[in-house]
Amino acid sequence: MAHKFLIPKNIISGKGAIQEAGTYIKELGTRALIVTDNIMVNIGNVSKVTNVLDNVGVKYEIYSDVNCEPTDTIVERGIELYKNNKCDFLIGIGGGSPIDAMKAIGAMITNPGHITDYMGKVIKNPTPPLVAVPTTAGTGSEATQFTIISDTKNNVKMLLKGPILIPILAVIDAELTMTAPPNVTAATGIDALTHAVESYTSRVAQPLSDTFALSAIKRIFNNLRKAYNDGKDFEARNELALGALEAGIAFNNSSVTLIHGMSRPIGALFHVPHGLANAMLFVECLNFAVEGAPERFANIAKTIGIYKNNMSDIEAAKELVSEIKKICYDINIPNLEEYGIERAEFFENIDKMSEDALASGSPANTIKQPEKQDIANIYKKIWG
Ligand SMILES: [Fe+2]
Incomplete structure (x- = not known):
């Protein structure tokens, strides 16, 4: 079977990547719309990029209103700003939200209609050049063909896609991730680890996505605790940033599975940050999934060096699950109760969440395919 691979x-990437990027950015246009949030402006990450733009003579406008998960109205204001200022390319600086907003703004500069017209469709017309500068090691949005935008009229999180949404330039400079606080490092790091594990154990995995997924898993396992305990550890931050990029490349060319399918409803109903919701589900989802592909999970155990001689595949897979449990414990991932969610409210919503999870299509990419009842059982188990 033939496979397409997009990147x-x-x-x-690496130390000084932002400075190095100036020469490339200069080729992309003369006036950039920088899409970001207020925190990135306040902590100086935006000025690290604008200093480089000043040096190479590229002009820019700063749009720093992406202070929540991006919505259609945030995108519309961005389009207006882009047009009014005669910008000719875009730079997204931040976590997943500003980069996702940048992609949607870019798409709606060259594609007709309203952003909500594209739900469930492939966006076709090429965007102006998109430059992604991630400041967290997590979403991998810098490498993917997806953007998630909320439709504020219908209260729906739209997953929009198209190869044209893959940035033309991704700048991976760990210096910009050094200011992420430990809880953000933990949640985004687990999000990236989930991308890689799900990509590797997905029904639609392909040889090249496997290579990136395994490499990402190794980097993240070896460095997440270090970066969590010492945010100033540049080497650990750099490895995590590369791991998150690799994980993004992996799932962009394979898919996410059960964990992401089940975490979106928790995010939508209880406003649990994306990475945290994945972390809460990680162990119980794998307890369900390992039987479907024990050799794949065992390979991950071998990759991170926890496989012991004479272990069967299923024993190695279970060893991996307990290792994931340990890493979540070590970086203080809370459970639903500790996060402040009411038990009764959570249980009342299990039926709806199970339906929404299944409808998203992601759980069907798990090799051992879950039924609605399996999903409901996992939701119950994560309460403990
Ligand atoms: Fe994710």
């Missing part, structure tokens, strides 16, 4: 055209 950003240019990736600049």
